[in-house]
Amino acid sequence: MSVSAVQKVESEGFRWVEPEGSTSEHRIWLLSGSLDGSDPQALRQLLSHPKPPPGGSLTIDLAGLELIDTAGAALLVCLWRRGRSRGFDVRATGASEEVAAFLDMYRISGDLPEPPRLPGYIEGLGGSGYELMEATKDALFLAADVTIQAAADLIRPWRLRWAAIVQQCILIGSSALGIIALISFLVGLTLAFQAAFFMQQFGVAVYVAGLTSVSMVREMGPLITAIMVAGRSGSAITSEVATMKVNEEVDALRVMGIPFTEYVAVPKLLALILTLPLLTLMADVAGILGGWIVGTQYLGLAHETWLRGTLDALTPRDIVTSMIKSVTFAWGIGLIGLHYGLRVRGGAQEVGRATTASVVTSIFFIIVAAAAFSILFYVVIP
């Protein structure tokens, strides 16, 4: 069966013709013009065009080719690999001296090693009064930049680097789970003992359930979780970004035209914002469990009484409050972490200093924000 002469592709500088005499067993492709990366669509078409059956042959005539780049050379190699794996012959002929020299440079002949695996994700995968002012200005710009970028990305979620976000979430979440649960449990237990001590005197021990649960959900849960995450993940973000800055990786991204905000900052911030509320919920539950043990074992309340006391006191609003707080804390931890990382100038010793400063600032921010929230939720919009 003969394939009649057809013009296959004609893009700006590239032409691809299958001439008379080309059959489906013995195909001939005439390539001319420039075979380069400026037209990925043409490369894709050449790759997916029907190939000869096993035992057949594909002759690629390069005589008309004036220009080739690495992408074009890679295409020829890909075709050759297909031929080898499916049992047809691939030959390139007629290359001009220049094109041949170019292909020679890449030593395209003989047996080629396998190309490297690229994980599908690979992100397809940071004084004086004047200095304080500058730092604040930088921080505000960063906050605006990263927040706007994150919001813009959330509107177009397909553009987000989900693999990186999920990986960060696991990093932040999984290792912190145990310690946060334990601490919350113990704080719940302590709160309940404290409350029980006074309430028993007034004979209203049953209120211990509500007090413990509401305190855990509204105040202690978000606070404990945020402080733990600031210490573990906020510091990790700062040291990672600071190291990238010191090693000129941030500059390298910039000259490659890859925005730092989109590539590094947004995934980390979003991962925190996704993970912290979940950790907080878990901390809430662990704290309530601590209180429950005190109530049923030490105070001798019935399980049912305890459950009723908790459910009566706890409202959906408390849980919403808990979530609003933890999202705000996450946002602050992320931005403070990034800010201190990006502010690093100089050598590796700065990384440690930045990390410490980042954690201290984060914890300060969390406590100030928690106080502000208490005023907001109890006084302004009770």
Place this chain on the structure above:
Amino acid sequence: MSTRPKRQPALVVRDLVVSYGDSVVLDGVDMTVPRGDVRVIIGGSGSGKTTLVRGILGLTDVAAGTVEVLGEDVSALDESERVRCMRRVGVMFQHAALLGSLTVAENVALPLLEHASYPPEIMREIVRMKLELVGLGDAVHRFPAELSGGMRKRAGIARAMALDPDILFCDEPSAGLDPVTSAELDALILNLKRLFDMTVVIVSHELASIDTVADSLVMLSGGRVIAEGSKAKVRASGLPEVDSFFERLSKGRAVSRTSAADLLLPSHHARKQESQ
């Protein structure tokens, strides 16, 4: 890839001024690099060579002056235009600046993934070809921390070359390397320049390397260009700074001089027609 006429300079720097606080590091630097040239920036330590490169790339704020890269005034471009222009520029940083969380192959793939929509099969092939080219075919899945200094530099070149750039900047490519590796690196740069018709701007202290690769030199001193032009012209300038620079370094020459011709691959470049 480009079809612009050959005679247009690849890089024009006019009256560039950069200062850190009160200290003026570059005080009106002018420099023109023709296309296809290998230009070496020389000068004493602290004379502002790195600062000049960073200023050209927009990594350091410049107080005054203009930079034209491939005919475009980069200071006048907005962010997205700058990204498009930078796509045609490759940079090899002094310490390679590979991303530590990615393998060598992933580092090289990064610009491809970001800027080119090639089929994955072709992308992997390009990564392999670039890494073979710099002799890192066996280290593709290693992390930067697992490489030697010279290997990191070569990986940095592979990454800078990923998109077949029109201009390549290298900050001290051979500093800290042994003479053989350093000569290999020089040969690689020359080879890439010939086959890709690339313009190369190199910061270098090493006379052996300068002798091998440079088409022309520019010497910085006191924040200004004191000599610019062909190697012979600069050396014949008779300026005391130039003389002492070459005097001091010429002692090491006999040791590290390696015949570049032995290491060179075929010297025709594939884009000859483009210029006709």
